Amino acid sequence: MKYRQRDTREVTAVGETSEGRVIAAHGRHYLVEPAAGGAPIQCFPRGKKSEVAVGDRVQYAAIAADQGAILAILPRVTLLYRSDQYKSKVFAANVDHLLIVLATEPHFSEDLLGRALIAAEAAGIAATIVLNKTDVAPALPAARARLAPYAALGYRVVEISARQAPDAAADTLLGLIGHDACLLLGQSGMGKSTLVNLLVPGADAATREISSALNSGRHTTTFTRLFTLPDRERSGEGPNGSNGSNGASLIDSPGFQEFGLHHLSEGQLERAFPEFRPLLGGCRYYNCRHLREPDCAILAGVASGAVLPARHALYAQLVHESSQMVR
Ligand SMILES: Nc1nc2c(ncn2[C@@H]2O[C@H](COP(=O)(O)OP(=O)(O)OP(=O)(O)O)[C@@H](O)[C@H]2O)c(=O)[nH]1
Numbered sequence: 001m002k003y004r005q006r007d008t009r010e011v012t013a014v015g016e017t018s019e020g021r022v023i024a025a026h027g028r029h030y031l032v033e034p035a036a037g038g039a040p041i042q043c044f045p046r047g048k049k050s051e052v053a054v055g056d057r058v059q060y061a062a063i064a065a066d067q068g069a070i071l072a073i074l075p076r077v078t079l080l081y082r083s084d085q086y087k088s089k090v091f092a093a094n095v096d097h098l099l100i101v102l103a104t105e106p107h108f109s110e111d112l113l114g115r116a117l118i119a120a121e122a123a124g125i126a127a128t129i130v131l132n133k134t135d136v137a138p139a140l141p142a143a144r145a146r147l148a149p150y151a152a153l154g155y156r157v158v159e160i161s162a163r164q165a166p167d168a169a170a171d172t173l174l175g176l177i178g179h180d181a182c183l184l185l186g187q188s189g190m191g192k193s194t195l196v197n198l199l200v201p202g203a204d205a206a207t208r209e210i211s212s213a214l215n216s217g218r219h220t221t222t223f224t225r226l227f228t229l230p231d232r233e234r235s236g237e238g239p240n241g242s243n244g245s246n247g248a249s250l251i252d253s254p255g256f257q258e259f260g261l262h263h264l265s266e267g268q269l270e271r272a273f274p275e276f277r278p279l280l281g282g283c284r285y286y287n288c289r290h291l292r293e294p295d296c297a298i299l300a301g302v303a304s305g306a307v308l309p310a311r312h313a314l315y316a317q318l319v320h321e322s323s324q325m326v327r
C-alpha cells in the first residue's frame, strides 16, 4: 500500500513541525499532503480540536515515519458547512468555487439547489450551476425553465453532457475551474462520479488506495477527497477570482440527505439572497424580518414580482431554522 511504504529517507524527522494540506478525511483519520512534496501521510488531530476539514492547511508533527499529529489548523479563507439544530458538518475548507451538479433527469431538488447557493453566498464562495445530461432531450426544456430564474439572479449556468460529449464537458469544467479549489456537490444520480472520473483519470483507483490508507474499509464513498488538477489558464472570465493560493483542485464529497443551514443568522440570510440586497434598508423597521411586517421592502418585492415567492419561502424556512439553532 503506497502510503504505508514511504521511503524513510524522505520522511520529516520525528518531532519536526511541517505544513501540509488535508486531502482526505474519514472520521478522525486524515491524509495530509506535505507542502514540501512527497507522499501523503496519515494524521490524527491532537486533543479535542475543532473539526479538521479537507482543504485545510495544517501544521503537523511527525510522530512516526508514516504518521503525524495535527497541531494546528492554519487560518481558513472559506469554510462551507451545513448544520442542523445540534451540530454542524463541514463540507470543506478553503474552497473558492462551488460547482452544483444537476441533471435533466432524475428530477433535481430545487430546495437543495437554493440551499447550496445560500451556503456559498454566506461563505463568500462563487457558485456555478452545472446542468448535466443535456443529451436527454425530452427533459431539457423543463430543466432549462427551472434554472432560468437562477440565471436571471446572476448565477452562471453551464450545460454539459458527460456521456454524449465528454471532451467538451471536461473542457467546459476545466475552464470554469481555472486555478480554483472547487467543491462538487450533487444529489445522487446527477452524474457527479462520472464527472470526477472525467476530470481526474485514475480517481477510482486513487480513492480505493486512500480508503485503505484511512481504514475506511469498503465504504469508499463515505469520505471527502481532494484531487489536485493540473493548473491551466481559465478560459473566459471566471466568476470568482480565486485567492491564488490554492491551485486547481477538485473536492468530491459524499452524498447527504439534509442541507440544514441552522447556523446562518437572520442578518447573514437576508444578505445571502442577491435579489434582496438592493431592497434591504427599504423596510419601515430597521430590524424587519421580512416575514409579515408592514411596509416591508422584501414583501413588496414579492408582490411586484422582483422576488420570486419560492425564494421568499426558502428565506422564511431558513429564518425558521436559524431560530431553532441551539447557540
Ligand atoms: N444520459 C446521460 N447519462 C449520464 C450522463 N452523465 C452520467 N450519466 C449517467 O447517470 C447515472 C448516474 O451517474 P453517476 O456519475 O453515478 O452519478 P452520481 O451523481 O455520482 O450518483 P451517485 O453515484 O449515486 O452518487 C449513471 O448511469 C451515468 O452513466 C450524461 O451526460 N447523460
Ligand SMILES: [Zn+2]
Pocket (backbone or CB within 6 Å): 283, 284, 288, 289, 290, 291, 293, 295, 296, 297, 298, 299
Ligand atoms: Zn422587511
